[in-house]
Amino acid sequence: MRVALTYNLKRELEPTEGDDEPPLPADFYAECDSPETVTAIRAALETRHETHLVEADEDSFARFRTLRPDIVFNVAEGVHGRARESHVPCMLEMLRIPYTGSDPLTLALCLDKARCKEILQVHGIPTPRHIVIEPPTGPSALKAALDSAPLPAMVKPLFEGSSKGIKNKSLVKTRGELRELVTTVHKLYRQPAIVEEFLPGREFTVALIGNGPGLRTLPIVEIKFDTLPPEANPIYSFEAKWVWDTAANPLEIFKCPAEIPDPLAAEIADVARRAFVALGCRDWCRIDVRLDGAGRAGIIEINPLPGILPRPEDNSCFPKAARAVGLKYEEMILTVLDEACRRCGLPAESSEQRPRRAKQRVRT
Template sequence: MSRKLRVVALVDPELVPPDTIVGVSDEDMADWKMEYDVRVTLEDLGHEVVCLGLEHLGQLAEVQRDFRPHIVFNMLEEFHGAATYEPMVVGHLELLRLPYTGCNPQGLLVAHDKALAKHVLRGAGIPTPPSRVFERTSRAAAGSISAKSLNFPLLVKSTVEDASLGIATDSVVHSERELRRRVQRVHDDQCTDALVEEFIEGRELYVGTLGNQRPTALPVWELRFRRLPPGTPNIATADVKWDGDLQKEWGVMTERAKLPAAWERRLQSLARRVHRTLGISGYARMDFRVTASGEPYVLEANPNPNLSYGEDYAESADAAGLDYESLLQRILNLGLSYPAAWKRQLV
């Protein structure tokens, strides 16, 4: 059995889970299910857990002084409403010399900037759809928004938002007019630059990775639709991810992908390369599109994906022989062993 640890479960202030879920409906607990699952499972493993809803950075020094944690289990996806601040919180943990789970600040910065990540991946020879970025400054010159060398259909999304925020079925555009309208929608509604990439017809596949410098790749998972309306693109929109009624109507499901062994090995190899190339540590999920002929394209990398019990990442780990308790303990161990800069200075 692993040694007992003092663990700070670091969460959004609005997602601090209750002590018990007796009488709580699935719908009511959906927002903080991961936080609850992780905290309870860590306690079941014998660890002492304090849940901290982070409102200001000073709380980290306070909990370090009062609780003396061995590690912080980072479940933040944003700070003060901004996903771009998450790497800064993790950087603060490093400055405090506090070990933490999940991805390091540099890996988070690169992976969260989808345009930058694609540039890095292309430089490493990793296949990713051709793309362009339209900065918010182009709002004043709508006529300058043009596909140019890109081939329709195109997918338009924010350069920085996660969890499919802002992605809808009409994010896939088929004309210059639709492109201009959707780019301006991203500029206006999400206040970010817009990433436009060629839409790859094919299957939507996910590969989890687990590790620091030498990551392993989990079995390939697939997003499927039993009743997708005709003409609707098979993409993970915000509604597909979060709207329970639509999930039932369209028969949305995820499961282990049925692939030729050679395809799965190639996807897993690419996922490990993406993990290393972007400097990711801990755990991540790589999103792919794969054509009918088996050509894979990396869409994006997602450090620190959803760890809820029964969700894709945990299910994929279970298929690889890691049950939920073993997965969380492995993530703790990876955080403790990550060679942060302050540890190297102590050698």
């Protein structure tokens, strides 16, 4: 098949023009992919398909139109706005070109953490209480909002991922800390803050692959906060993801499969599957789960475009879970592609067939 791989590359921050424009946060491009990740996905696709790279930008529509690939492998996070993850899928729907992963509505809903939680609540799927504080807020409205917030709480930008804007100090215990963090989110990230009841229990993330009756969960990953520096809060913050844990000095921060009793594993897998279905996810997704004070699982976040760093020492949850069932990086990518092909009625090659064909190729 002719496959296009679409992505957004991480970039250096450009200096902002004019004095009036506030600077972009240092983590502005955190969700985007490195050249190394794009190269690894491309190499995986090329083992079976003619593969073309399409960086997701203003020219992508024309590129897709000329190229007319059979299917697009989409990992483009988009750059601007809360519907940014939907930009490429919208173009592809307009051109009627099939693509991997969730559709524009699901991608936009999952990026907006409050909208996502509203849907979970309607479906009776547990998720911590929250309020949204919009900017700009006058002093009395801000005070009223702060007074109504749960404490301790996590303060996060409303529509970001990859721990953008979630720092070690984003776990707040006092109204003063809460005010400071909410104001920082408004100013730096130029968007509402979501203030969420802090779930104090263990944290897990669940990778899912498939659709409908074929939807399967991969082994559950636990995030082990005891591997963080002693003064760190027990959260998977920007520092935990990108500063304290590096490829040069990797932390043993993931345990996969998580060491948990079977009933808890079943409960976590069940809430993750129900969340996948409730949000209308497709092909693949990674869902963050945490236990409340009573040990019950609640959904923290749904990632329909999960991070997939290729090197094991980079500690990336989805590839880690895939490796736990024997799926190497390349096989993981091809499995996701196969799921999308099956869903779209294109020829898919199951992972059981793949090694046999590879051997045949070697013999001839």
